[in-house]
Structure formats: C-alpha cells, structure tokens
Amino acid sequence: MKLLEIQQLSVSYGAIKALHGIDLELHQGEIVSLLGANGAGKSTTLRAISRMLPMTSGQILYKGENLAKIQAHNVVSRGIAHVPEGRGIFPSLTVLENLKLATWTVKTKQLAPRFNYVFTLFPRLEERKDQLAGTLSGGEQQMLAVGRAIMTDCELILLDEPSMGLSPRLCKEVFQALQQINKQGKTLLLVEQNANMALKIAHRGYVLENGRIVLTGPANELAHDSRVREAYLGTHKHSLGNS
C-alpha cells in the first residue's frame, strides 16, 4: 500500500527554488533513503512533508489525504513523526519530559508500554531518564530524538541525518535500532549524507541533486551503481546529473 505519495513537489525559499517538482513514493513497511550532497534539497523535502515549509506547487498525499492544507502541528496526529536535523531535543527538559511531550497528541493514557518500548530499544535513555537532555552525548541525544518520534502515534518517521556527528560505533547502534523499529512496523524515510550506512538498511533509495531526483532504485542496486559510488561512496566527487 502506498503510504506517502509526493507528486511534482516544488519548494522555494524566496526567489531560490530548492525543489523542482520531485516525485517520490513510500510503501508501508519500507525504509527509503534519500541521498544527496549538501544543499540538494533533502531536508527541504522532509520539512515540506511535515509542513514546516510551505510548498510552491505539487502535492503530498499521505494515505490519500493531501497535506497541503494541514498545519504543521496537525501532521503528527496524522501519523507522521519528524526527527529534525540537529536532533531538536529540548536541552533544559529531562529525558523523560522530552519523551512525555511527544505524547501530546496521544489519546490513550496508557503510556507505560510505549516508554518500555523506547527504553528497551535504547537502554541508555532509561539510565539517564531524569537527566537534563542537554547533558546527554550527541549519540544519546539522537536516541532521544528517535525515541520521541516513537512516543507519538506515528506510522511514518522522517529522519534527517541521524548519523550526523556520531562516532561509527554509536552510528551503528542507532541504525540497528532504526532497522528494528522498521521490522516492528514503522515506515522510515531516511535522509543521509552517509550513503553507505543508509543503503545498508534501506530497501529503496532516491538520489537528489540540485532539487531534482536524478536516480532511483532498490538500495542494493544504488549501492553498486558506479555513478552513486563515485559521487557518494568513493572519494571522487562528480555530478550525477551531468554524467
């Protein structure tokens, strides 16, 4: 089933066009990775989906519903959680308060199983649950940001560079957790500069360049595509669009 369908989406920052009519779709249960260099439009795509940015044209359908008219704070209750770039945790709140705040739209009062789920996934968060989030390490903050997404009633999680600033070991830990979350039913749209990491856990991928999708396919094919290898996995940088 198609969970998310983006058709001809364009987004502009003032006079500068950041996305030039992209098409993208996500099926339930998938991990889809959105790759590209800095400034290619990856974060813009996520921010458009969660309505933090207005779109210029095109449409975003989530379960068939057009998100264009929906305000940002109502996107969460539709089932979409967004783990923003730079994690976006609340540093002067405790870990527990950060997680609780994410249950704002959750109707049920039975939060214990949800907390347990997050704490099994990230035992470090339980150890530090009364600590101020600002005192956590970068990796722990990322875990908290993902944990917060799980606390909402989401089916789709948008992740913006979860590997950023993490040691390889912590990175692996976070990505293993993401894989586990996916196996337990959540659909993930993963924005990454670390293409290697992303394509290892993704089912499919899209490559963005200057606001256009230049390549798409199954993750293992992308991982072996010579153009992707050259541009994102190897050392040699050159544009896919011109090749």
Place this chain on the structure above:
Amino acid sequence: MEIIIQQLLNAAQLGAVYSLIALGYTMVYGVLRLINFAHGDIFMVGAFIGFMLATTLNMPLVLMMPLTMLLTALVGVAIERVAYRKLRDAQRVSLVITALGVGIFLENFVRIVVGPQTRQLPAQLPDSVLKFGSGLIITEDKIWIILISLALMIILWLFVQKTLMGTAMRAVADNSEVIPLMGINLNRVIAVTFAIGSALAAAGGVFYGQAYSIDPYMGIDLGWKAFIAAVIGGIGSIEGAVLGSFMLAGVEVFTVAYLSSNLKNGIAFGLLILLLLIWPSGIMGKPLLKKV
C-alpha cells in the same frame, strides 16, 4: 526589633505584588524572547477591572478576584492575538515598539473610560489590627496578601513543572521551532502563557489596590520595577522573578525607612546595574546552553 519586623512585612507585601507582575514578564520572555512592555499596563487594567467589579457590582473578593483574573487573562490573550502574533517573525524591535504602543493605548483607554483620578479599591480583606508583644502591630490584610500571593506562585510553579502544558512552555523557551513536530500548537502554548501572566498581574493589581491607590498610569512605575526585578532574578526564570522581586522590595522599603524616600529609585536602579555586572544574565538566569 518590632519596627524591623513591620518593615519586613511591608517589604514582603510589596515583593508579593512585584512578583505577581514580574512572573508575567519572565514567562512571556521565556516563550517569545520578548519584553512585553505593555505588561505593567495589563497589571493596571487588572486593578481597574477589579475596581469596577467591586464598586459597580458590589462583588465580594472571593468572586471579584477570580473573575478579575479571568477577564484580564482574556485581555492579555487578545493583545497577543491582535498586536503580537503577526509580528512574531519580524525584527524584535518592531515587537518591542508595538508593546510600548499597546501600553500607551491601555493607559489612555482606561483614562477615557474611568477618568484620570486616583481611586481606592474598597477594602475587602479582613483588616483587623493584630497586636503582638510589646508593640508589634500588624494589619491582617497584609498577611492575606502575602499568603494568597505565595499560594498563587506555588500553584504556578507546580503547573509549570508538573503538567504537560507547563512542560510545553519550558520546551518553547528551549526550542520553539521543534514544538509543532511534537504535535503541539505553538499559538496555543503562547496564548496560555499570556493568559497566566496576565491573570497573575491582575491578582497583583487587586492586591495593590487594596494596599495602595490606583490610577491609569500606575502600571508604568510598577511595571518598570517588576521588570527590573525579573532581570535581576534572571529573565526567563520563574524562581528568579520571585527572588528578584522580594530583593528589590526589601531594598526599597528599607531605604525609605532608614535613609530617604528620595533615594528609593536611585538605589533600586543602582542595584540593578551592580547585580548585572556580577551576574550578566541575572542571579538565576542561565547562560545559553548550546550543544555542538
């Protein structure tokens, strides 16, 4: 000794009123990074709403006080909605000037509606005179003002620390951009903040009117003092606003009692400068916490 205790009670009463105003400054600053310069005038509006309810409707304090708080809260919410919301992403200076304009509007509005005279709220608190020991005389209303104010502050503290809405207010102060991603309507959190800040200022206005007199321009002086108190304590911090208020009131009351009433403002403002030299972000204010 008796005189010192009496002066301490005077300071506590004034400090309670300052606190009730200062909390609004600090809370609005927390969520909007705005010094709401109209806040002193919201305090004045609260005092006059209380005055109207008590005089024209003969409402007893137990009814008048909550209703005054409610109506003033609506005024605060309306101001935010009409004057500030559209400017939220504009330059800070536009917001500050708008706030000053709203303040002047409120002063003149009240002056036209009720007149420029100085008024007195009918004394509604029990005001029997209590005598202790060798000559300590305390009027009961002072005790009530201090106790009810402290109760309101404790309720506020519990609300901010323990409820989800209170947590959201602290989260807005941390990082307002992420708030919608939690499914939280930022406008609602800001409106609730204005409502609470204005309601507390209204309580301060009613108490001030019980203890002293009220006029349409009372909010200017009192507003500045409470603002200073909030800055001394650390703007953005609730505990700081209360601490700063009682400190400032103490300095003022004792200056008047032992030095000269002419020196009151000079010493109060001098204290502000001195303390800010020692603690640039206020006594309990936290320097910006940034994680790389």
